[in-house]
Amino acid sequence: MIPAIAVRRLDKRFGATRILRGVDLMVEPHERHALIGPNGAGKSTLFNLIAGAARPSAGRIELYGADITRLAPAAICRRGLARSFQTTSFFAKLSVFDNLRCAAQIANRDRMRWWQRYTATREGDEHAEQVLDAVGLGERRDVIAGTLSYADQRALDLGLALASGAHTLLLDEPTAGMNRAEAARAVELIRAATAGRTLLMVEHDMDVVFGLADRISVLVQGEVIATGTPDAIRADPAVRAAYLGDIGEAGDAARGAAR
Template sequence: MSVALQLRGIEKRFGATPILRGVDLAVRAGERHALIGPNGAGKSTLFSLIAGERRASAGRIELKGVDTTRLSSAAVARRGLARSFQTTSVFARLSVFDNVRCAVLASRLGWAGCVGRWFGSRDVDARAAEVLDAIGLAPVAQHAAGMLGYAGQRALDLGLALAGGAHTLLLDEPTAGMNRAESARAIELIRTVTAGKTLLVIEHDMDAVFGLADRVSVLVQGRVIATGTPDAIRADAAVRDAYLGSGFGS
């Protein structure tokens, strides 16, 4: 199976403080890969490096075999990677439809090109409508995004990541702040709308992780200490000691 995302020896330091200490990770094309670990392990920092928002201090990042280590976030996005964040990033005053429409335009023209091309594109409108239908928000397309409930805004965040047709998605804690029922619905939505895409997801809800992921990697103190199937990670003594706890799954 081909590799969609390859990290080799990734290091990140802030001043003299090491955050990531030689991260090696391979995410296979089309798989759902979860990244778990305690707070402060470096998970979100790693996402920001992959997405081109920050620069690695050392190491190499490849997206479908192309070195993206020093590319800008816009250039990485054009290569087919999209990211959602821990907190919702919607434009609250715009309609749900226009939020997605803006994301489609940005993926094609860049944010600077959106202003002059805001109106008159049937292709963009059709793509936005397709995304809204997929994430279940078509009935509220004309509502202000800020009027959506929390779960609805998280679904819209997912739609914004999908809008440009990216082949690889980074989802940062997509079920954060949700109750158990909302989390289950969110995971089912992710499973459905990301079919055929490569997914790397940070998540603290272990039910969500083990219900969604094909493979799981564990990041502790800036290092990947284990990668394997959910069952293998659940049974790994080192992972239990470092993160899951001795009573997990018992």
């Protein structure tokens, strides 16, 4: 099976500083894959490289077998990969629906012709309506996006990625800044909204990671030191020594919830 995302021997240097050191990472189609590691491990740098926001010093990145290593972010997005950021990114003065409508129209633009413009717009609106319900914002359809609660803003951010038509999603700390109840709701939303899609996420909340991910990769000092199921990662002595430590009862509860 061709991986959804394949990162092969990826290096990134900033001057004399080597941030990523020959990273290999495979994300299978339709799986939810978490990337974890301590601050400064290179997680955001790796996300930037996959999304096209930066260029690697060496190595190759593939999306369903196609080389995207040197493509611009817009070109990668057109191939079906969308990214959300640690901070929300949307049009604060537009309504929730109009934000989703913009993303949906961009997704449809390659099919638009001057004599079909109205049809394409109608299709985009229908898609935006579907995404609106998928991310649980149906009752906030006409609310100005900038006035949403933080948790709803993150839901809208996910909706924008879905409305773009992406089959592969990069989520950067999707529950950052949320309380426990908000994070639990976000996990359920992500699980439902990304069904049938491929997900690679960076997340520091271990309850979220062990409750959502099918597989986990651990990045430490620019190198992937382990990849495996949540149970395998929890039990890996090298991972525990380098990053997890003793995650205790909270981790056990999260593992139980994932089953």
